[in-house]
Amino acid sequence: MLSRVATYLGIVGVAAALSSSVACDKAPEAERSASSASADSVVGVFSEREKKLIERLSPLGEPPVDETNAVVGDERAATLGQFLFFDTRLSQNNKISCASCHEPDHGFSVAATLGHGIAGTPRHPPSLLNAAYHHWYNWDGSTDSLWAQAVGPLESPVEMGFTRTGLAHLIYADAELRRAYEAIFGELPDMSDAERFPKEARPVPAEPEHAHDRAWQAMAPEDRQAVNRVLTNVTKAMAAYQTKLVRKDAPFDTFVEGLSEGDEAKMAALSESQKRGLDLFLGKGNCVQCHTGPNFTDGTFHNLGLGPRDWLDKDEGRWDGVTKVSKSEFNATGAYSDKIDGKRGQWIEFLTRTSEDHGQFKTPTLRNVELTAPYMHGGHFETLEEVVRFYSLLDERVQLGHREEMLVPLGLSDQEIDDVVAFLKSLTGEPLPDELTKQPASPVSGAQLANP
Ligand code: HEC
Ligand code: HEC
The missing domain is CATH 1.10.760.10 (Cytochrome c-like domain)
Structure with missing residues (x-):
């Protein structure tokens, strides 16, 4: 547990520190450009501090190699x-x-x-x-x-x-x-x-x-x-x-390149509304506390306090998940793992259950989220607008456990909700090559056919 909690607090601590500094930057436009000689000098509408925060969200590199699977690159x-x-x-x-x-x-x-x-x-x-x-x-x-x-x-x-x-x-x-x-x-x-x-x-x-x-x-x-x-x-x-x-290289990534290089043309990959949405995502909305890093997730579990739905049973979420993964003979420390003492194995070894796990679910990536409605673990919301409105109001009766304390009603205006949604749509990456989206003609790969 120690390591899990430490990692978790580590991530949140850094994000909290950064986002409170972002909140201090909410000076009116005129004032901000006037102070452009200071450490918080304005780049477009973003301060140096925001710029640093944004640069942590892009580019998305190659996926980490799963050492427990020896054929992953084959x-x-x-x-x-x-x-x-x-x-x-x-x-x-x-x-x-x-x-x-x-x-x-x-x-x-x-x-x-x-x-x-x-x-x-x-x-x-x-x-x-x-x-x-x-x-x-x-x-x-x-x-x-x-x-x-x-x-x-x-x-x-x-x-x-x-x-x-x-x-x-x-x-x-x-x-x-x-x-x-x-x-x-x-x-x-x-x-x-x-x-x-x-x-x-x-x-x-x-x-x-x-x-x-x-x-x-x-x-x-x-x-x-x-x-x-x-x-x-x-x-x-x-x-x-x-x-x-993997779908990456979204308009957002082009924008971040532009921001780093001072290239206005690349920065135009985001509309004005999307830039305002990004600003809210980092600041007032606090989204980046959990949707952080280049895949827009902290990789851990949170309880948003979503209310019940007719089509859902009560769901303990992470509370049950911890037990299942610890006991599974197919986990990273089991006989079928290709590396039992690697990083994944250690995560399992240090895993314990705490009362905080009730009703927690994994933070999903927000990359490509435009493509995958409905949203949340139970398909609670039909549209991104409904999701953002939920974060704005937090008006649902918590079904299980308690809502994470860092979540507070944001009181976003309709315009602000539109801006956050527009920003989320800037995270849609380049389409996959067509051949990855259907069944190949044969299970035997081309390389193998050439050298039988
Ligand atoms: C406390 C951590 C946390 C914060 C802060 C947070 N999220 Fe989330 N987000 C989550 C978790 C966890 C889920 C999945 C919850 C579930 O299904 O029960 C989620 C789900 C989502 C989804 C649905 C994705 C999908 O594929 O279903 C969207 C969109 C989203 N969040 C956007 C945002 C935005 C925008 C903000 C800021 C206004 C934000 N989130 C703030 C943790 C957080
Ligand atoms: C009948 C519908 C259904 C079928 C068929 C199905 N899945 Fe899923 N898949 C789901 C659901 C529902 C979840 C969420 C499960 C949960 O949270 O307990 C899921 C979760 C997953 C996840 C986890 C993704 C993440 O980010 O956590 C992966 C990976 C996945 N499925 C791959 C597969 C593969 C591979 C197959 C075929 C062997 C498959 N699924 C077949 C419905 C399905």
Whole structure:
């Protein structure tokens, strides 16, 4: 806990110090330019202090390398992962793929309030754009890597309803999939042995009478491990694909370049309204306290005090997430991690639960947020305007735990709300290459086809 709290306070402390200094800069325009010789000299409408703060938000570099996934930069793995991401055979009814709830045309989220696979999901599917920059996955941080995350949807009865032995059988039986898989990960177990490898088996700890669980428990421990290995190899390949789903180089980034270089033409990438919105984002709005750094998130969890919605159950958020990720055999310290003593492993080791975790959810990135309505963990708001109005009024009855104290009603005018929304829309990055947004013709990568 110590390290978690320290990191958290560290981040917030710095942001608070910076943003209170920004608040002091709210001098009228004339006064500000008059003092242009001082340390707070005006650049456009931004002071030197604001400029420093802005420069921390751009550019967005390459995603950090996930050391727990040895195939993350491997093109062959990314191609296999991309193929499987769009493959509906990985579901109970042959109709659902990852893309069913993470649609490329909707910023890899969906327009519906909740996701829909075999049945409805309890939360809204987050965007997968720039997901590789996160440390914790899911709204409650119940997993700690992209590859560990994907085990959940594959087997969840409301998402894809598949089983891990079913997955291994599918890859074994399909010549192309098997070729792609074995080129990267080595030989599959002998799945032709139906005694050892039942068609449908997976652990279902909450329902020991479940046929899938019984089939799983009846398997030899080394066969269960072999299947877990196939499962996690597949999800690592999917993670290699998802790591490429980066959209950056937004108008905001051009503006920041211009600000640093004193290039007026580049600074014109933001409209006047967007610049005012940025000013509010850093100052009066205090948004940057949590939506900080080049991916616009502090990577931690907060309770905004959102009220109930008809379509949502009570949700403990991070409180349950901490337990789940600590116990998972697929976390960074587990047997399937490719580096158990790295940074991710340490995060797990020092993780404990505190009463503050009740009703907390992960701060989402704001890059590309224009593309992914509705918003929040439960699809609470249909539009960005509704989101900003919420922060302005904070007029919802807190459902669980208590609202973070740093949040105060902002009392924004309609014009100010429009400006913040306009600013958020300046964070939409360059489109992905078309070939990343659909299923490739084959799971075997071009490079591999050329050198069989
Ligand atoms: C039926 C809808 C559905 C399907 C199918 C689905 N997901 Fe999701 N996905 C969700 C929902 C809902 C969440 C949020 C879960 C939570 O917070 O507990 C989520 C969360 C995620 C996240 C976490 C993102 C973040 O920033 O925290 C990733 C990554 C992800 N899904 C990838 C996948 C992959 C890969 C597949 C296929 C193996 C997949 N999803 C299939 C609905 C779905
Ligand atoms: C105390 C930390 C904090 C502050 C301050 C904060 N946010 Fe957030 N923001 C979050 C968290 C946490 C969520 C997700 C909450 C949830 O789903 O329960 C979120 C969600 C959002 C979303 C929805 C994104 C999505 O993909 O669903 C937007 C947009 C947003 N914030 C914009 C802003 C703006 C604009 C401000 C300033 C007016 C701001 N935030 C201030 C933490 C914060």
